[in-house]
Amino acid sequence: MSEPAAAPLQLSSVQPAPPDAILGLTESFLADPRSDKMNLTVGVYKDDSGITPIMRAVKQAEQILIEGEKTKGYLPIDGMADYRNAVRDMVFDGKVPNERAAVVQAPGGTGALRVSAEFLADQFARPRVFLPTPTWANHGAIMNAAGLEAVSYRYLSADKTSLDLPGMLDDLSANARPGDVILLHACCHNPSGVDPDAQQWEQIAARITELKLFPLIDFAYQGFGDGLAEDSVGLHTMLRHVPECLVCSSFSKNFGLYSERTGAVVMMAADQAAASASVSQIKRLVRCNYSNPPRHGASIVATILGDEALRRTWKSELMEMRQRIHRLRESFVKGMQEVAPDRDYSFLLSQKGMFSFSGLSPMQVDQLRSEHGIYLVGSGRINVAGMAEDRIDWLCEKVAAVL
Missing domain, CATH: 3.90.1150.10 (Aspartate Aminotransferase, domain 1)
Incomplete structure (x- = not known):
């Protein structure tokens, strides 16, 4: 029939x-x-x-680019080299040896999260991702779209005004397994504005290390909390404890480049071989997605961070x-x-x-x-x-x- x-x-x-x-x-x-x-x-x-x-710094950088730009050709799959180096230095601030650090330019912080999620799903048998309750409304959708299961852990206290650290640590200890991913907001938690203090970050990092979880850190608001260095305390604490992590960095807010879609996946790997292999796999995924990142926003960031006067203005x-x-x-x-x-x-x-x-x-x-x-x-x-x-x-x- x-x-x-x-x-x-x-x-x-x-x-x-x-x-x-x-x-x-x-x-x-x-x-x-x-x-x-x-x-x-x-x-x-x-x-x-x-x-x-x-x-103002962005306008000045754009003027420099207009006068000196010579091509609109494609960027490499992993983005502009000057931008990648500037992002690495800004995010890690010398806390990670360059041979263990790698950066892949991405279309905004959202693009960096999606690229990271696809990489984790592709390489590690689709691990679970633990998300704080509450979190940015798009986090769960991004993880699910990449084929990852999103699991919640407590973050805010019942009155939504402070961190429920005991609840967070208890949920992770009770439910997380070695190899699971934990998403953390590096600073300026969205949607609550409630951040761990330095001592609480130490406890969180110690528990993540003990449970052998892999940190995926959303760093969208560096400089919007207490300052560029101060807002890095949580991330840098994590770098001291864990052997590897992924950081999703965005310059939409701190450079005002919302429509330029300027972000990056920033990686700390155990060694140079792991960093190189991971970048090659991320580039493979990027190639069959958007193929090459946009140039203009990255050029602005690289120009500002590479010029002392513009950096001071910014x-x-x-x-x-x-x-x-x-x-x-x-x-x-x-x-x-x-x-x-x-x-x-x-x-x-x-x-x-x-x-x-x-x-x-x-x-x-x-x-x-x-x-x-x-x-x-x-x-x-x-x-x-x-x-x-x-x-x-x-x-x-x-x-x-x-x-």
Whole structure:
């Protein structure tokens, strides 16, 4: 008996996917006709005018590139050599011998995570990946898309204002097996802003070493917490304890290169042979994905980090952005003390980077959006950098109105 004919492929059979939980809110915000609206959703730095600015150092580097650029030819599969060296030095800061370190340029931090996940799935029989609860909304989807099983471990305390270190260590000890991967946020945890301190990082690194887990470290916000060196404490602690790890670095935030998709997979291997072999396998995977990384953002980063004057300008601008975020936190806490004295928001002051949990329920978040044009993620996560300094009092009044 002959088999029935297969049905032809028809795009009309494709069902629409649900909108992205965060980017979909931005689309709604843009369509909102109200003039006094405020977007505190997507993780993008904005100034008081609501614009994501181009840094002065970036503009100066671009001028240099315009005058000196000679080709638009393809980069090598693993990216620009000057960029790779600059990234290695910035991330590892001499803590890893060059022969054990390797860098593969990637299209943004998201691209670095996907490349890393595919490499781990391809080379190590699809290990499980332990993700903190909560974590960036895209982490689980990236791991699943690469064929990896995502498993959760406790990270935040029940009140979502501090680290649950005992819970984290207990979950790993009870559930993780040698060879499993653990994803860690190096600094400025997204979505909570809650980071381990130096002593807690030592305990985390010791437990990971004891359990023989492989660290995959998301380093998207270097310089947005306390400073470039200070934000590296957790990563550098890990480097002292574990023999190998992967770091996914992004320059979207600290260089403002969101649309240039500038990131990297940064590797510490046990020895030079392991580093070389691993890079060759990552390049194989890249070749059948996007083939070659983009040039412009990497050229900007390499130019700035390779020029002492531009580097000073960039570090000064990064400090200004960091200080502004801290001022916004202080102003919001002070404003809430005045309009809602029975609610303590002082926990926001110890948190790092652009994000924090507001403590608002999904119903309160919906009320802020529908009645006042203030857009938050449903979990209550706020992008502090989306606030405007001259509108803090207005924001606090509206938040108090829904409490």
